Amino acid sequence: LLFEAHAALSARFAVQLAEHALSQIEFEVLLRLARSPGQNLRMTDLSSQTTLSTSGVTRVVDRMERDGLVCRRSCDSDRRISYAVITESGLARLDEALPGHLELIDEWLTGRLCPERLDALLDGLRRVRDALLPQAVPAPTPPTARPRPQAPAETPAELRR
Amino acid sequence: LLFEAHAALSARFAVQLAEHALSQIEFEVLLRLARSPGQNLRMTDLSSQTTLSTSGVTRVVDRMERDGLVCRRSCDSDRRISYAVITESGLARLDEALPGHLELIDEWLTGRLCPERLDALLDGLRRVRDALLPQAVPAPTPPTARPRPQAPAETPAELRR
DNA sequence: GAAGATTGAACAGTCAATCTTG
DNA sequence: CAAGATTGACTGTTCAATCTTC
Numbered sequence: 001l002l003f004e005a006h007a008a009l010s011a012r013f014a015v016q017l018a019e020h021a022l023s024q025i026e027f028e029v030l031l032r033l034a035r036s037p038g039q040n041l042r043m044t045d046l047s048s049q050t051t052l053s054t055s056g057v058t059r060v061v062d063r064m065e066r067d068g069l070v071c072r073r074s075c076d077s078d079r080r081i082s083y084a085v086i087t088e089s090g091l092a093r094l095d096e097a098l099p100g101h102l103e104l105i106d107e108w109l110t111g112r113l114c115p116e117r118l119d120a121l122l123d124g125l126r127r128v129r130d131a132l133l134p135q136a137v138p139a140p141t142p143p144t145a146r147p148r149p150q151a152p153a154e155t156p157a158e159l160r161r
Numbered sequence: 162l163l164f165e166a167h168a169a170l171s172a173r174f175a176v177q178l179a180e181h182a183l184s185q186i187e188f189e190v191l192l193r194l195a196r197s198p199g200q201n202l203r204m205t206d207l208s209s210q211t212t213l214s215t216s217g218v219t220r221v222v223d224r225m226e227r228d229g230l231v232c233r234r235s236c237d238s239d240r241r242i243s244y245a246v247i248t249e250s251g252l253a254r255l256d257e258a259l260p261g262h263l264e265l266i267d268e269w270l271t272g273r274l275c276p277e278r279l280d281a282l283l284d285g286l287r288r289v290r291d292a293l294l295p296q297a298v299p300a301p302t303p304p305t306a307r308p309r310p311q312a313p314a315e316t317p318a319e320l321r322r
Numbered sequence: 323g324a325a326g327a328t329t330g331a332a333c334a335g336t337c338a339a340t341c342t343t344g
Numbered sequence: 345c346a347a348g349a350t351t352g353a354c355t356g357t358t359c360a361a362t363c364t365t366c
Contacts, residue, residue: 008293124282
């Protein structure tokens, strides 16, 4: 069920992204960075927005920096902090890969279910997700702007896969 | 959305299974074996029923055989084939871990949504999954019994996670 | 020659330990 | 001493190559 649907969809995404020489995580990193204010994110925040540990983020950013998709920038006010910033090349790569990704979503999700079914599916998933992530909705880092844009509707919600 | 719900749920499963010294894949292997006729499965079939490659299955079964949860048995009529068979110990381990797993499913899915919502969610997921796995529903291996029991209702459907 | 299974090399990710800065 | 990031050792997985059997 949930696992099968996820695995199958995930596999499709993977082959499409591979055409643009991106892994799913790299794609997600580019997407999160591109739509963050200033197009940068602290390493820690990047890890909490993905499924990776902080060391995982370090390694991914290492690779992507080597490939020129992102670069690191240190913080003036707190020198412990390191930001990952998306580069021109990274933005270009994202623009290149995104349309195909959206097509896949439309092909297998949006276009496959009638609107009511789609709404019901998203509603159910959202409820499960919200129940499982109690710490994500309240205020784990109150001063830091909560980058989650409250799922304004369909398209952005799917964007976040 | 789908990815977030899946990741969050998956994480819960992982910690529960870890209490019984099982990884998610090991649990899935035990489950698939236990409910297969003869409680055995060819290595290849095991790989197509999971997310692993054939070499991945080889390695998992290596580990589990070392731990006594499964054992290998060769085929009389075709000596290329190797079966994985669940052992007494493996069955015991599954019995030990399964109730907690079902509790989690009930806690976060079944018990969290009213019946209509749950049906709608499962229906949507099933449609997406079926659309994405065209080769799974028809006859890829027609003579071989299709082990998929057609999702007889709710409980077994969730069992397959 | 193809199918089934295994192996070696390589890779991506985690955990625990470490370093630096606040 | 806690927070942020990185590193080293390790685990699990895949890909390509190999071996055996049909």
